[in-house]
Amino acid sequence: MSGAFANTAIPAARRFAAFASGVQPPGEVLDAVGCQVLDTIGICLAGHTLHHRPRIENVALSFGAGAATALGSREPVSAPAAALFNGCLAHGLEADDTHIGAVMHGSSILVPAALAAAEEQDADGQTLLWAVALGWEVAIRIGLGFPEAFFKNGFHATALGGPFAAAVVAGVVRGLTEDQFVSALGIAGSQSSGVFEFMTDGANSKWLHGGWPALGGLVAASLAQSGMTGPETIFEGRAGFARAFARQEDAATFVEACDDLGAVWHCRDVAVKLYPTCHFIQPFLECTEILLRDTPADRIASITCFVPEGAAALICEPWHVKLRPVTIYQAKWSLPYCVANLLVHGSIDVATFDRQDPDETVMAVANKVRFEVARTSFPRHLPGRIRAVLVDGVERTIAVDDVLGSPSRPLGNERLTRKFRDNTRASLIAGGADDVIAAVEGLRDGISARDLGRTLRAATIRPSGRAPSSPSSKVASSPV
Known part of the structure; x- marks a missing residue:
């Protein structure tokens, strides 16, 4: 059924603007977003403890002081600094959530943008949650509207769609009018960027694919509120987003993806990660862990992964x-x-990748792994199937229909809370995790964004800039 904003004659930016300025997310959506906020904060704090990471704070903190929180720091900073820094931390660890159908890592952009904007504007907690929910819906429809097109052209969907979604987030917090939302989206289109070339030599510039869109969205909303205008046809225009990044003359799929705005809330279907790796790898890790429950690693001669x-x-x-x-x-x-790495070390967590170079022992064992391309339910689901051949010739096949943490196999609040505690064990003082959990849970009941920020800064275990004395704690490494 089409939503209230289904009208192909109206430019997408106008439809998104009407949605962002005129819709209140339902309570169950805000509950889901609250879990995403907590998860993202935990991921940022885990990322902050890494020994081997780019020191983004050296740039971000030069933006000056303000009322916002750079996670892991005790001192308040400017909203742009917080958005950039926290967005990089949230995305760079590769533990951030994913809307699988849209292939969009939204929370790593939306939560940093919302927290920074809401602290700057002294907004209440419910507004922060609304902003994240509305931004997610825009981000997901951009991903669903151009399936696989961005990747085929070398672009990263999260980095391209992120500035638009973050502009919605900041616009909700700032109370933009519908026309100002249109301009903010048009301005955000000039900040869309992010290519996959980092994969070629393993550069870590992908960290920026979370931080830059968060910062860009704040800038776009601020400029729109200050009178700068942006093109209303930013998505479907002759030189617009669809043609520039998707290489598509016809935006029909995108239009269709926008037809249920306000009627369907896709942000409830976000998948949470268990491991700090690409989400596409995770079902195969789960299958391997199942195999290792009753099969010693030294009895495994080979593992074939059937990959979409x-x-x-x-x-x-x-x-x-x-x-x-x-x-x-x-x-x-x-x-x-x-x-x-699972075969050699028995787990994958934050410490797995907090080292200077890849593990030679792991790379030697990697030769046991093979892959075959298979027809699956991807991208609607993220299934995994492996076939293991043991040293005595026995074969075992293990499969999961969808990755753990997906909408069809949710983690539940208890496991999400456990993941948060694991992620923040090296970052927060004793009792600090309890304080942050209570603050996030109170966002709908009177806790303001600044209250949350103050709680986070007070709970931080060390001053900003000091290296941790031990490797980071795990991101919940086992699905059991």
């Missing part, structure tokens, strides 16, 4: 590079490296 074609291009090709990733960051997109 759309995922194989990212996690399997070129295979010789995946077998021996150049950098540890590149290893996060290597199916054989990640599976082999």
